[in-house]
Amino acid sequence: MIPIAAGAAATGTGAPSGAAAMAASDARRCGACTACCEGWAAGEIHGHAMSPGHPCHFLAGGGCTIYERRPQSPCRNFVCGWLGEPEHFPEAMRPDRLGVIVIRVRWRGEPAYVLLSAGREPDDALLEWMRAFSVRTRRPFFYEQRGEKLGFGPPEFQRDMLARLAAGDPMW
Ligand code: SF4
Ligand code: SF4
Numbered sequence: 001m002i003p004i005a006a007g008a009a010a011t012g013t014g015a016p017s018g019a020a021a022m023a024a025s026d027a028r029r030c031g032a033c034t035a036c037c038e039g040w041a042a043g044e045i046h047g048h049a050m051s052p053g054h055p056c057h058f059l060a061g062g063g064c065t066i067y068e069r070r071p072q073s074p075c076r077n078f079v080c081g082w083l084g085e086p087e088h089f090p091e092a093m094r095p096d097r098l099g100v101i102v103i104r105v106r107w108r109g110e111p112a113y114v115l116l117s118a119g120r121e122p123d124d125a126l127l128e129w130m131r132a133f134s135v136r137t138r139r140p141f142f143y144e145q146r147g148e149k150l151g152f153g154p155p156e157f158q159r160d161m162l163a164r165l166a167a168g169d170p171m172w
Helices: 019-024 072-076 124-137 155-166
Strands: 043-045 048-050 100-107 110-117 141-145 148-152
Touching: 043 072, 110 124, 124 141, 124 148, 148 155
Parallel strands: 110 141
Antiparallel strands: 043 048, 100 110, 141 148
């Protein structure tokens, strides 16, 4: 998320970095990325809903027009995987470049991820990268392709997912 002062020229260029970025990492800033403000995930900000196809009401000209008074939830709380874990996710995976947001979640109290479409579905190259990452770290991840919810992770994760499917529950 990048700030734009209300009434300022809405270019985003040279704007100070997002608070989430500063809190999450000295090494990374959201920069020009506004993927989490674009409605790919549902949320509500000061009474205005955002959802797929409906960006945040306060997103304009590539930045946040209410940056100083953006709410704690979801805005200030949200730190995507790329921003929060530069040791894991390479620069090229910045969500606006990747078209996918790596959302940090928990599975059995341990780190896991959801690959959320931010313009496209995860492709084979991204899934291959994530599978190798998952094998290396034993961290599972969830994703969606053609409307089907899928997951990848270590054997205990696979057992959990099979149990969920057998019970008729969604994987995530
Ligand atoms: S998706 Fe991540 S990098 Fe992009 S604006 Fe949101 S927190 Fe920042
Ligand atoms: S108020 Fe809207 S544009 Fe600003 S940080 Fe929150 S979601 Fe993004």
